[in-house]
Amino acid sequence: MRILVTGGAGFLGSHLCERLLNEGHDVICLDNFFTGSKNNIIHLMDSHRFELVRHDITEPILLEVDRIYNLACPASPVHYQYNPVKTTKTSVMGTINMLGMAKRVKARILQASTSEVYGDPQVHPQTEAYWGNVNPIGIRSCYDEGKRVAETLMMDYHRQNNVDIRIIRIFNTYGPRMAENDGRVVSNFILQALRNEEITVYGDGSQTRSFCYADDLVDGMIRMMECDGFIGPVNLGNPVENTILEFAEKIITITGSSSCIIHKPLPQDDPKQRQPDISLAREKLGWSPAISLETGLAKTAAYFAAQLAKG
Ligand code: NAD
Ligand code: UDP
Numbered sequence: 001m002r003i004l005v006t007g008g009a010g011f012l013g014s015h016l017c018e019r020l021l022n023e024g025h026d027v028i029c030l031d032n033f034f035t036g037s038k039n040n041i042i043h044l045m046d047s048h049r050f051e052l053v054r055h056d057i058t059e060p061i062l063l064e065v066d067r068i069y070n071l072a073c074p075a076s077p078v079h080y081q082y083n084p085v086k087t088t089k090t091s092v093m094g095t096i097n098m099l100g101m102a103k104r105v106k107a108r109i110l111q112a113s114t115s116e117v118y119g120d121p122q123v124h125p126q127t128e129a130y131w132g133n134v135n136p137i138g139i140r141s142c143y144d145e146g147k148r149v150a151e152t153l154m155m156d157y158h159r160q161n162n163v164d165i166r167i168i169r170i171f172n173t174y175g176p177r178m179a180e181n182d183g184r185v186v187s188n189f190i191l192q193a194l195r196n197e198e199i200t201v202y203g204d205g206s207q208t209r210s211f212c213y214a215d216d217l218v219d220g221m222i223r224m225m226e227c228d229g230f231i232g233p234v235n236l237g238n239p240v241e242n243t244i245l246e247f248a249e250k251i252i253t254i255t256g257s258s259s260c261i262i263h264k265p266l267p268q269d270d271p272k273q274r275q276p277d278i279s280l281a282r283e284k285l286g287w288s289p290a291i292s293l294e295t296g297l298a299k300t301a302a303y304f305a306a307q308l309a310k311g
């Protein structure tokens with residue numbers, strides 16, 4: 001198949017492009033390089049089945065493809081809050097443009113939605129049936145509400161125009177090729193630990209997250225795209241839940257670091273708890289994560305150590 005990956009030069013997009021190429025597909029990677037990097041995909045450039053398009057999805061484009069994975073959108077709070085109006089435009093206008101293309105060329109389109117549609121959840125763990133608890137006017141809203149509208153657009157193009165859609169709700173995912181400067185907890189803590197710097201826990205560290213390794217997530221994403229008769233939304237993530245404090249301690253142990261933990265103010269609207277209920281993914285896709293947190297963190301730490309050694 002000919003497959004378009006928007007946001008293909010980003011962290012998850014680059015792993016997806018690599019996997020799809022290995023499966024024998026033709027891959028078009030589209031990116032505006034806001035948070036993505038050519039370094040993430042440079043190793044794919046030699047393949048004659050790989051093409052790179054510099055483009056911003058807030059502008060229309062027409063490409064003849066069979067599948068569209070719509071991943072373009074900054075994902076870390078630091079990056080999506082840098083230009084919040086643009087973040088909303090990317091989710092809203094960008095998704096309209098991608099859905100318009102899907103409709104025109106009759107491609108199947110998968111939207112990378114997020115656990116943030118549940119906001120600061122009052123239901124725990126989160127199932128797909130939960131409608132969420134999102135602040136519409138806070139500093140995370142550009143991302144959360146943008147992604148919620150993107151889901152609405154997906155459903156309406158499906159109901160109104162018969163577009164063949166899939167929606168996944170991704171929970172915190174980590175791994176090699178996360179941007180060093182993106183401020184997410186995994187990259188921050190690993191880099192701080194490797195440099196023996198203070199580990200910055202925001203708040204008292206009692207808030208929880210559940211972390212999924214990139215390879216597992218990409219596997220679930222492809223299964224969902226190729227699953228017939230089920231459009232989602234479906235949660236994809238690792239249900240193993242940790243407090244952020246426990247997570248900091250784990251990273252210190254795994255890296256053998258001499259770092260100590262310090263506390264910094266908790267950002268506004270930071271969700272207190274997050275854990276996916278993945279019963280639906282297990283039932284419909286036969287999917288559950290295979291890589292343990294310890295194994296995934298060791299691989300990620302090895303990647304960042306190599307990056308630091310390069311200077
Ligand atoms: P990332 O920031 O590494 O990747 C996003 C990519 O999209 C980057 O390459 C960026 O340059 C590109 N991009 C941003 N705006 C664009 C635009 N207007 N036009 C074209 N390209 C644009 O983030 P990621 O972690 O790889 O996330 C990928 C997708 O998965 C995002 O949609 C994100 O919301 C979703 N997601 C990720 C996680 C996670 O934990 N990693 C969790 C939930 C959802
Ligand atoms: N966090 C932290 N220290 C950091 C970066 C993040 O304690 O240096 C916390 C953050 O407040 C949140 C959790 O880690 O509670 C996950 O943050 P991240 O930005 O990775 O993702 P999200 O909040 O979107 O789940």
